[in-house]
Amino acid sequence: MLQTELGDITKINDVEAIVNAANKSLMGGGGVDGAIHRAAGPELLEETKKLGGCETGDAKISRGYNLPVDHVIHTVGPIWNGGNSEEAALLARCYRRSLEVAMDNGIKKIAFPSISTGVYHFPVDQAASIAVDEVRKVISEQPEAFELIKWILFDEETKAAYDAALNE
Numbered sequence: 001m002l003q004t005e006l007g008d009i010t011k012i013n014d015v016e017a018i019v020n021a022a023n024k025s026l027m028g029g030g031g032v033d034g035a036i037h038r039a040a041g042p043e044l045l046e047e048t049k050k051l052g053g054c055e056t057g058d059a060k061i062s063r064g065y066n067l068p069v070d071h072v073i074h075t076v077g078p079i080w081n082g083g084n085s086e087e088a089a090l091l092a093r094c095y096r097r098s099l100e101v102a103m104d105n106g107i108k109k110i111a112f113p114s115i116s117t118g119v120y121h122f123p124v125d126q127a128a129s130i131a132v133d134e135v136r137k138v139i140s141e142q143p144e145a146f147e148l149i150k151w152i153l154f155d156e157e158t159k160a161a162y163d164a165a166l167n168e
């Protein structure tokens with residue numbers, strides 16, 4: 001059920017939705033946000049700019065357009081600020097809200113990037129533990145809701161952090 005994979009999340013075609021590590025404007029950006037918008041094409045921005053932005057810790061859904069998946073769930077991770085600004089709780093909420101939006105839309109197979117650990121500088125090992133713990137909590141509350149949840153990691157070091165968290 002819970003897996004990790006090294007790769008580019010815009011190429012994943014065995015899930016119904018991929019999660020985007022967006023910013024509050026939902027108007028695109030760099031990193032995985034930029035890659036998803038480039039791969040999906042301009043219609044994605046046409047839709048996301050009508051969503052009215054997204055609060056940190058929340059998630060909103062759009063179509064996938066030219067991506068090989070039907071949906072993109074856009075979530076906004078916390079910017080790391082030393083760890084005393086509720087970053088852990090907000091990151092956990094990104095995963096919970098993304099899974100809730102997936103359930104609301106009948107999505108049972110979903111792929112996450114490593115939310116907040118790039119431009120937002122969240123320490124990878126802590127982020128991985130928070131991510132895996134929160135996803136496990138949601139699955140235990142909703143045991144029938146998902147068939148596949150995976151993380152698509154862009155480098156070996158990040159993948160090792162999530163593999164370690166899954167083995168905890």
Ligand code: APR
Binds near residue numbers: 007023033114120154
């Ligand atoms: N597939 C999978 N993972 C990717 C890809 C990709 N194509 N491109 C980048 N990543 C990885 C990064 O290597 C990092 O491990 O996604 C993780 C998250 O990094 P960012 O994309 O920088 O996201 P984040 O740290 O959450 O910062 C969000 O960056 O791009 C802007 O608009 C975005 O303002 C927002 C901020």
